[in-house]
Amino acid sequence: xxxxxxxxxxxxxxxxxxxxxxxxxxxxxxxxxxxxxxxxxxxxxxxxxxxxxxxxxxxxxxxxxxxxxxxxxxxxxxxxxxxxxxxxxxxxxxxxxxxxxxxxxxxxxxxxxxxxxxxxxxxxxxxxxxxxxxxxxxxxxxxxxxxxxxxxxxxxxxxxxxxxxxxxxxxxxxxxxxxxxxxxxxxxxxxxxxxxxxxxxxxxxxxxxxxxxxxxxxxxxxxxx
Amino acid sequence: xxxxxxxxxxxxxxxxxxxxxxxxxxxxxxxxxxxxxxxxxxxxxxxxxxxxxxxxxxxxxxxxxxxxxxxxxxxxxxxxxxxxxxxxxxxxxxxxxxxxxxxxxxxxxxxxxxxxxxxxxxxxxxxxxxxxxxxxxxxxxxxxxxxxxxxxxxxxxxxxxxxxxxxxxxxxxxxxxxxxxxxxxxxxxxxxxxxxxxxxxxxxxxxxxxxxxxxxxxxx
Numbered sequence: 001x002x003x004x005x006x007x008x009x010x011x012x013x014x015x016x017x018x019x020x021x022x023x024x025x026x027x028x029x030x031x032x033x034x035x036x037x038x039x040x041x042x043x044x045x046x047x048x049x050x051x052x053x054x055x056x057x058x059x060x061x062x063x064x065x066x067x068x069x070x071x072x073x074x075x076x077x078x079x080x081x082x083x084x085x086x087x088x089x090x091x092x093x094x095x096x097x098x099x100x101x102x103x104x105x106x107x108x109x110x111x112x113x114x115x116x117x118x119x120x121x122x123x124x125x126x127x128x129x130x131x132x133x134x135x136x137x138x139x140x141x142x143x144x145x146x147x148x149x150x151x152x153x154x155x156x157x158x159x160x161x162x163x164x165x166x167x168x169x170x171x172x173x174x175x176x177x178x179x180x181x182x183x184x185x186x187x188x189x190x191x192x193x194x195x196x197x198x199x200x201x202x203x204x205x206x207x208x209x210x211x212x213x214x215x216x217x218x219x220x221x222x223x224x225x
Numbered sequence: 226x227x228x229x230x231x232x233x234x235x236x237x238x239x240x241x242x243x244x245x246x247x248x249x250x251x252x253x254x255x256x257x258x259x260x261x262x263x264x265x266x267x268x269x270x271x272x273x274x275x276x277x278x279x280x281x282x283x284x285x286x287x288x289x290x291x292x293x294x295x296x297x298x299x300x301x302x303x304x305x306x307x308x309x310x311x312x313x314x315x316x317x318x319x320x321x322x323x324x325x326x327x328x329x330x331x332x333x334x335x336x337x338x339x340x341x342x343x344x345x346x347x348x349x350x351x352x353x354x355x356x357x358x359x360x361x362x363x364x365x366x367x368x369x370x371x372x373x374x375x376x377x378x379x380x381x382x383x384x385x386x387x388x389x390x391x392x393x394x395x396x397x398x399x400x401x402x403x404x405x406x407x408x409x410x411x412x413x414x415x416x417x418x419x420x421x422x423x424x425x426x427x428x429x430x431x432x433x434x435x436x437x438x439x440x441x442x443x444x445x
Contacts, residue, residue, distance in 0.1 A: 011364065037396045038368025039357075089367045089394070092312065134266075141239070144311045144390070145265035145422075167367065170393035171311060173264045173422050199396060 002026040002084070002162055002193050007048060007063035018044050022063075024211060026193045028161075031184065033204045034197040036213030042197035043089065045211065046164045049195060050086045051077055067162070082111060084162035087155050089170070091147035095139045100150055103139055107158035121157040129153050130179060145171040152180065162193045169200035177202055227290070229255035229305070229385050229416065230276055234285035237275065245271055247440040248285075255290075255385060256414040258407060258430055260421065262445070263437030269420045270311055272437070273389045276418070278302035307381040309374055311389040311420075313367065316374040322349070322365075323358045325373050329380045348376040351402060368394050375403060382410065386417040393422075404430065 004024040010017045018041040026032055034042045047053040051072045054061035065072040067083050075083075088094050097103040104125060108118040126132045131149050134142065139150060148171055155163060163184075169177055181202055184194055188206075196203050230253040238244035245268040253259050253276075263269050274280045275287070278299050287294045289305060310316050319325035326348065330341045349355055352372040357365060362373070371394050378386060386407075392400050407417050408430045419431075434445040 014364075038372065038394070038399060039366050041366075043366055090312070090314070143266045143270055149265060167394055171265070171390050171422070173262075176265055177422075199394070 001028065001066075001068055002049070003064075003066040004048070005064040005066070007061075007065070009044065009048060009053060009059055009061050009063075011057075011059045019048070019216070022216065026162075026195070026209070028191040028193060029188050030209055031188050031194045031196065031206045032209045032211060033207035034195060034211045034213065035204070036217075040213040040217060042213060043166055045213070046086055046166050046195065046197055049162075050084050050164055051075070051080050052086070081107075081160065082158065083160055084164065085155055085158055085160045086164040087148075087151050087166060087168055089167045091144070091151045094151045094154075095147060098138055098140070100134045100137050100139055100142075100153075103150060103154050104157045107154060111158075121159070125153045125156045128156070128179075128183060143171075145173065145176065148172055149176060156183070161191075163187065163195070165194070165196045165198070165203075167198055168196070169198050169203055181206060227255050228252040228288075229290060231286065231288040233287075235287055236284040237271070237280070237282075239271075244440055246442075249441055251435070251442050253418055254416055254432070256411070256416045257432035258411055258416060259418045260431045260434045261418065261437065261442075262420075262422065262434065267437040269437060270389055273308060273310075273387050273418075273420060276387055277306055277308035279308070304384070306385045306387055307378065309378060309386070309388045309391055311393075313371050313374055313394075316377070317362055317370060320361055321359050322354055322362070322373045322376070325362075326377055326380060329377050344380060345376075348379040351379065351406075352376050352399065368396070368399070371395065372399070375399075379406070383415065385415070386410070388417060389420045391419060391421070 004022060007022045008017060008020045034045055036042050044053065047057060049065065051065065053059065055077055072080065095103055097106060101122060104122045105118055108121050126135055129149055131153065134146060134150065139147065142150065148168065152168060168180060172180065177200060184206055188194055196207065198204060232249045232251040235246060235249040236244055237246045261269055261272065271280065275283065278294065278297065289297060289302060317325055319328050326345045330345065349358060352375055354372055354376060357369060362370060391403060395403065410417060411430060435442045436445050
């Protein structure tokens with residue numbers, strides 16, 4: 001279970017509140033869509049979920065985030081990652097190994113899994129996403145869409161309980177999106193919480209719950225300081 | 226209709242033994258809207274980069290209007306075509322939206338006209354950017370940065386546009402603004418090439434659709 005309690009946030013030096021007294025709860029198996037016009041705070045909200053706000057990004061932050069009964073404030077970012085992890089919009093910010101296979105093996109290696117299990121996750125994910133041909137390719141030479149698929153794959157090999165996806169569909173072919181949709185359905189059925197900020201109708205269509213930032217931002221609460 | 230780009234017997238690969246395009250035949254019209262589709266890694270971005278002169282060393286014939294691409298300088302090419310890169314930060318050269326568009330106007334053109342300020346403001350207004358004109362780029366969201374690049378395109382209205390995934394990260398309102406801009410251009414005989422995965426296009430303004438497959442390109 002993922003809970004936001006009375007979250008307020010605005011960036012330092014900027015008067016506008018992105019969120020004010022916002023509360024939300026997600027249960028295992030939930031797929032949640034984050035909607036809103038460009039600049040409404042979709043990425044900001046994902047950063048709050050995973051703790052990058054307030055731990056890395058400064059600003060005025062109030063409220064609590066809980067994973068189950070654990071207060072996120074008590075966990076460091078590396079301690080949070082196995083529970084909850086984010087695929088960022090720009091894949092270049094997230095890939096840091098020369099070879100795709102190394103990128104995918106990094107997370108399960110850090111979880112100290114048995115080499116057999118690491119191989120199982122890497123090979124399984126590659127075949128699930130139908131990108132087996134990329135396994136020994138250099139990450140720097142991949143196309144934008146391939147890089148996005150590899151960052152998504154590295155989230156799958158980490159296998160956190162909560163998956164945060166920021167514009168995962170950008171640059172992905174329609175076949176690729178169908179594959180991603182299938183994977184997300186399966187993960188939700190197995191009890192994962194999936195939070196999607198996207199504009200793609202197929203992905204948004206998966207969601208049973210929606211956080212509509214336009215609605216929240218136009219609500220009466222926001223203007224009371 | 227005059228082709229702006231002509232590929233004939235064209236081959237290109239990043240590695241000697243791995244061709245991305247082999248014997249490609251393609252004509253891109255200068256005054257129509259062309260859509261290019263293809264799987265991830267099939268070479269869509271590569272094609273855009275070739276057409277804007279960022280990649281060289283191809284084999285076969287490759288013409289911009291009637292000139293051999295090999296013989297043209299980057300400057301010659303950039304006077305005819307403008308590229309919107311997929312990786313949006315690759316399009317930004319300045320610290321704020323305002324500065325970025327001023328650089329487009331002052332540095333990349335031979336002459337500056339008096340109505341530059343007005344043109345710039347019009348571009349910003351179209352994409353609802355007045356609020357963050359003077360904000361540093363690193364405080365902007367992905368979608369806001371994308372809007373800078375779309376506004377900058379408007380200052381290059383007389384060039385052929387090559388747009389690599391222009392719609393990704395845009396909400397539906399911004400998508401329709403961009404679509405309308407492309408339609409308006411077409412009515413004024415300025416063409417656009419779009420690389421996109423979107424399938425739900427209002428196809429009324431797209432003249433030709435191609436799909437990259439098996440190192441070649443097929444008309445859809």
